[in-house]
Amino acid sequence: MDFVPHTEQDREEMLAALGLESVEELFRDIPAPLRAESWDLPQPKSELEVIGHLEDLAGLNAHQLTCFLGGGFYDHFIPAAVDAILSRGEFYTAYTPYQAEMSQGTLQSIFEYQTAICRLTGLDAANASLYDGGTALYEAAMMAVRKTGRKKLIVCNSVSPIYRIILESYTVNLHLDLVEEDLCDPASLEDLMDGDTAGIIVQNPDFFGRVHDYSPHFKMAAEHKALGIISCNPIALAVLKTPAEMGADIAVGEGQPLGLPLSFGGPYLGFMAVTKKLLRTMPGRIVGRAYDQEGRSGYCLTLQTREQHIRREKATSNICSNEALCALAATVYLSLMGKQGLVELAQLNMALAAYARERLTAIEGVELVDQGPWFNEFRLSLPLDARVVASRLIDRGIAAGFPLGRYYPEQGNNLLVAVTEKRSKEQIGYLAEGLEAIL
């Protein structure tokens, strides 16, 4: 199947219009010695056969495990209406809305997305989305470097290690000074701050599920004319002190919890919001409201001079395509959840996590590592290597959590457990029983 509608007669007529005998003549500019020698690809298949093959492959994946894995990526429920809207071809088969008049659907939905992100974070302006939470954090860090002209970034070691290794990979050639420390106590930040500090980076809830108030950190950053950057969970933002209330300059995060399937790592959604003074240094596309000659209101891409297609090597970022369809999913999801619903959802997550803590710590040898307060995730210390425990629980159909030894070698016995609204009391009970049986 090739989805090409041309009949043999169509092809002949088109060739005739060109005065050619065969289509191969159109490839004359490719010198003969450079032509492909092999083309060892499979035979074409029907839709039926391809879907059958993919169903077989999908069947090899253990997606039916009861999931307590989190680490920044959560198994939340997705209302059916989200996919119903995402499946509209008018949305998903369009491209970047360069021609505003025929792209008002995409443009207005992005405008509504920007509004939602600003209202969640309390900040002034949001972009139309970035690739994911990790690359969003990198873009935020680079904004701080550009804006301040300084080289040092202080990163809290409870920022997702998955994101910190990305930051390290990207900045290795840029001669930046990346300092990673435990910053939970603002006093520890004081010694690190200096006149070369471009920004500080923290996370809320942090990688271990703990909730913080970073107001003192951001105050200190402001005193040193450095930027305060916070990575946050968008569902937690329904209840947590906002980045704006804490005095952050840039808020970023992973939008996956907002109606996007886990999908083995992507596509996801990086969100970013900033204070007004940083608007013109923000990367990515931005949609604004505009009016036509007759005074009708509409939406268009705006502030485009920041972007690569105009500024080329002086652009704020090289980003071109974003994750517009994922941003649409988030907008539909947030509209369905609504002002009250999102708060209640966040509270339900927290309550279920509290129940899980109670059940799990009732087991002998299982203890909480932290004092809290937490959002929907927490770390347990176990009497055994958490990797072994997690692996044994898989045999019982449970993905019990993430063994922290992978990123924190000294935490080999610690397990990071996430609980969403999808987990029932009974499932939490199975986890507790399973854990008890193994220990």
Place this chain on the structure above:
Amino acid sequence: MSDTKIPGDLKYSPEHEWVRLEGDVAVIGLTDYAQDQLGDVTFVELPEPGDEMSQMGEMCVVESVKVAADVYSPLSGVIDDVNSDLEDQPELINSDCYGQGWLVKIKDFPAAELDNLLDATAYENLLAGG
């Protein structure tokens, strides 16, 4: 070219800035030709008072919808003042480029650098020459 305004009492840089001396301070702005080429100006990113400039170094950025143009400082020196009205009314550059649309004032510039600039006739010739 005939309707492009080039006041006779100003100095010009080949990068289309004008310079007017007011005591020890040089007022700097974009020429009529430059504003016309840019189209409707939407934003100006100005330096801060106290910033040091070097002659032909980057001074500020002027943006229209589809263009971001670097403006080069016609003189070395220290920024004495910037036109903060442009923050809310960047269109002043289009409507009154030699008056209310001025960009910055520079002090402490070497007088000799003024000799590197063009007078109105030389600038007019530059434009005429393409």
Place this chain on the structure above:
Amino acid sequence: MKTIYQMSRPGRRGDSIPAHRIDDDYFKQSRLPLELCRSQAAELPEVAEIDVVRHFTNLSRLNFGVDVGPYPLGSCTMKYNPKFTEQAARLPGFAGLHPLLPQLRRGGLLAQGALRVLYECDRLLCEITGMAAFTMQPLAGAHGELTGIMLIAAYHQDKGNQRSIVLVPDSAHGTNPATAAIAGYEVVTVPSKDGVMDPAAFKEMLSEQVAGVMMTNPNTVGLFNPYIAEIAEAAHKADALLYYDGANLNAIMGYAKPADLGFDIVHLNLHKTFATPHGGGGPGAGPVGVVEKLVEYLPISRVAEHKDGTLFLDYDHPKSIGYVAPFYGNFGVVLKAYAYILALGGEGLKRVSEDAVLAANYLRVKLMEHWQVAFDQTCMHEVVFTAQDKVEQYGVSALDVAKALIDEGFHPPTIYFPLVVPEALMIEPTETESKENLDAFVAAMTKLAQACKDDPELLHQAPVTTPVGRLDEVSAARKPILTDPLEP
């Protein structure tokens, strides 16, 4: 149209959160201290599900996509997106899979199907491009470019080369120079001659400072650079790496492979050549392939095969540039591309290139009577015209033509790009438009060419059939309104 926020009514609900999941006690227990809470609930909409569905359905009707009509947007390859690939990505076995699962002990065994998709896609893209290995991590084309430049940097660093310059032809996509610059390189532009990068100028600019050269071939004016062998030889002699921007790979599949042309690194836009949907501006995917000498620098993790045929995530690559994304790329997009490649097979992919090039050339000869082609020669998958003569004769710009095409029922071509052609109209019909649609496009363009002479005002006023006319972008940029203001 009203925004979803303007439809809000206090107390109206659209959620269906399970109410009695857990006793009230646990809500109390888990409550956060006040100083950690936000002072007011975020002003999200308060609407019913039917409001949400109608609102976004109505918004979708203000949009134009490939599913609605022809979309000859040059360089973007707006071809048909097969529906079965959407179905594939939604299979619960893929959509419900947590990315951290394979990082558990023996966890790779829990995701063999997903790892197989990544592994096989790697093998297939290698055969299509001639490269030795791919990474699926980059999340978009521009992200692939950044990955590629990081690979170039790693290669030179490993060899002890001190290099600071990346060469980019003047016709390049804007992402090329932007990428090289944010990766820390100085960008130097190479001029074109007769539409393609000038090999003589290029050779003069080569030096021991040049780390790499970023090229698109065929390039953005739709021309295949016939000097590519000479360019590659010169680059390699100077130990500069040759980077292939794969945006236009859809023109040469089955005829030439980037590796055979002398390229060392390639990124592919799966959302262009391999028909995954553009989603209104993403998500895309930008896998990067390299020749043998660069394989050791590819990002980790990489999918590898044990002797028994099981797959695992391999992190043991000490010279790797590290991680460019958290996991394994935009897996859902890679999966759709894999499904597409399997359906088409080698034969189908070759036909894609043939019919895409045939369609572009058909439009070229049919339109030449009324429109001025930028380069009067055989093109590849896209053809660039210029409206410069229409500007001079009738005061009608490329923008006017684009807006008038909207009223004719077509998405306009890319305009004002590439920068090397004034008033450019860059047309890429793709292989999935029927001959009737190509003829209809020719008829519309012919009508507009006549209108330029008879009634240029018609073009200046366009579009008139859309929900809004041309928007005042100047005011929008001077006084940006980027969020819906809160009701007082």
